[in-house]
Amino acid sequence: MILGLTGGIGCGKSTAAKLFEELGFRRIDCDAIVREEVLTAPNIIAAVAGHFGSDVLQAGGRAIDRSNLGRRVFGNADELRWLERLVHPEVHRRWTELVKQAPDLEWVVEIPLLFEKELNKWFDFVVCVACSSPEQLSRLEQRGMNRTLAGQRIAQQLPLDRKIELSDFVLSNDGTPDFLRRQVELIAIRCRQSPLRCSLLYSSN
Numbered sequence: 785m786i787l788g789l790t791g792g793i794g795c796g797k798s799t800a801a802k803l804f805e806e807l808g809f810r811r812i813d814c815d816a817i818v819r820e821e822v823l824t825a826p827n828i829i830a831a832v833a834g835h836f837g838s839d840v841l842q843a844g845g846r847a848i849d850r851s852n853l854g855r856r857v858f859g860n861a862d863e864l865r866w867l868e869r870l871v872h873p874e875v876h877r878r879w880t881e882l883v884k885q886a887p888d889l890e891w892v893v894e895i896p897l898l899f900e901k902e903l904n905k906w907f908d909f910v911v912c913v914a915c916s917s918p919e920q921l922s923r924l925e926q927r928g929m930n931r932t933l934a935g936q937r938i939a940q941q942l943p944l945d946r947k948i949e950l951s952d953f954v955l956s957n958d959g960t961p962d963f964l965r966r967q968v969e970l971i972a973i974r975c976r977q978s979p980l981r982c983s984l985l986y987s988s989n
Contacts, residue, residue, distance in 0.1 A: 785890045785891070785908050785909075785975060785976070785980055786883060786891045786893065786906065786907050786908050786982055786985060787804065787809065787890075787891065787892040787893065787907060787908065787909050787910070787911055787975065788893055788895055788898050788903065788904060788906065788907035788909070788910040788911070789801055789804070789892050789893065789894045789895070789898075789910075789911050789913065790894075790895055790896060790897075790898035790899065790910065790911070790912055790913070790947060790951070791896075791912045791913030791914055791944070791947065791955075792913075792914065792915070792920055792938065792941060792944040792947070793896060793920070793924065793934075793937050793938060793941065794915075794920045794921070794923040794924040794927070794934070795913045795914055795915045795920055795923075795944070795957055796913050796915065796923075796955075796957040796964070797894050797896065797913045798813065798894065799913075799957070799961075799964065800911070800913045800955055800957070800964065800968060801813065801892050801894050803964065803965055803968040803969075804892040804968055804972065805892070807968070807969065807972050808890060809890045809891060809892040809972075810886070810889045810890065810891050810892070811891075811892050811893075811894070812879045812882060812883075812891065812892070812893045812894065813894045814875050814879060814893065814894055814895045814896070815894065815896065817875050817878050817879060818871060818875055819850070821878060822871050822874050822875055822878075823848050823850065823871070824847065824848075825874075828848075828870065828871070828874070829841070829846070829847065829848055831870055832848055832853065832867070832870070833845070835866060836853065836856055836863075839852065840852050840853045840856060853867075854933070855933075858933060858936040858937055858940060859936045864940065872897075872901060876903075879893055880906070880985060883985050884985055887985065890976075892911075893907070896941065897941065897942075898910065899942050899946070899947055899950050900941065900942050904950065905982070905984065906982060906984055906985065907982055908975070908978075908980045908981050908982045909952040909953060909975050909978070909981075910950070910951045910952050910953075911951060911952065911953045911954070911955060911971060912944075912947045912948050912950075912951035912953070912954050912955070913954075913955045913957055914944055914947075914948055914954055914955065914956060914957065915956070915957045915958045916958055919957075919958055920938070921934055924937070953971045953974070953975075955967050955968065955971070
C-alpha cells in the first residue's frame with residue numbers, strides 16, 4: 785500500500801508522517817530527498833549555479849545556499865518553474881525506486897505539491913494534513929520564516945481547501961498531538977481494510 789501525504793506548508797505533514805511510521809509504514813520525505821540528495825548532486829549544483837549565478841552557492845562553491853535560492857525563486861514564477869523542472873523529475877525517480885525495491889511494504893510518501901504536479905495517480909490513497917490559516921502562519925514564523933516569505937510560499941501551492949476536496953482522507957491538525965494521533969490511527973485502519981487502487985509502481989515497466 786502506498787499513501788500520498790500532502791497538505792499546506794506548515795500544516796504538520798512531517799508530524800503526521802512520523803505517526804504513520806510508528807504504525808509500521810515506511811516513510812519517504814520528498815523534501816528531505818531534495819535537501820540531502822538532489823540539491824547536493826554535483827550536476828544539479830552546476831546547473832543551478834549556471835542559471836542563477838555563483839551567489840546562490842555557499843562559500844567554496846560546492847553546495848547550494850538554499851535560503852538564498854529560495855529568495856530567488858519564491859515570488860518569481862518563471863524561476864520557480866525552471867527549478868522545479870530540474871529537481872522534481874529526479875525526486876520522483878528516487879522515491880519511486882525506493883518503493884519498487886520493496887513493493888510489499890506499506891509506504892507513506894510526503895509530497896507537498898502532490899496535486900499541483902498531478903501525482904495522485906501514484907497512490908492508493910491520498911491524505912491531506914490541514915490546519916487554520918492563523919495556525920499555519922504561526923508555525924511558519926516559529927520556523928524563522930517572515931510573513932512575506934510565508935505568504936509567497938503559501939501562494940505557490942494549491943489552495944488548502946482544494947487539496948482537502950481532492951484527498952481521500954483529511955487530518956485536522958489544529959488540536960493536540962493526541963488528537964492527531966487518533967486520526968492517523970483511524971485512517972491507517974480504514975486504508976488497511978480498503979482495496980488498493982494503485983498499480984503503477986507494481987508494474988514491470
